[in-house]
Amino acid sequence: MDLSEITRRAMRVHGRYDELNLAERGRTWSRHDFVLGFVGDVGDLAKLTQAADGVRPAPPGRGLGHELADCLWSVVVIAELYGIDLEAEFTTTMRQLEDSITREPEKGATR
Template sequence: MLGFVGDVGDLAKLVMAEDGARPGGGREALEHELADCLWSVLILDHAFRRTMDELDSSISAQLPPK
């Protein structure tokens, strides 16, 4: 999660540079940072789905049969 937050911060700086509000940046750096953020989102999505499946199984096991 901390890596994701750092990547989002770096992305924000690059977007500001692209808009002319900060020095530096460049299109290639922006694309790279977007890819880093997407990777983190995909990993978090996988963890979220796994956790939801575990919760669903746990809750279903506690419910009375239909």
């Protein structure tokens, strides 16, 4: 599955959540509501990685793979909601990072 397929599927699921939230709560999530939900997912991810590393007991519920997929879904949806071409931005950012870590250190520079 490529990123465009992932995006289409993520937005289909997002649309279904909008329908559900509208029916059950009378409103859909705004973009900032969605970002706040993502922050909660990242917190859950942190707890699961701590559990995987033996730092804390595993919380009940779904596992690390599920939470990573949930976070990916959120990132993809947030990018779409804000009109960000995630594939282009990812490509540009990775190129910049690769360039910055492969550059020869300047004379006299310390790390």
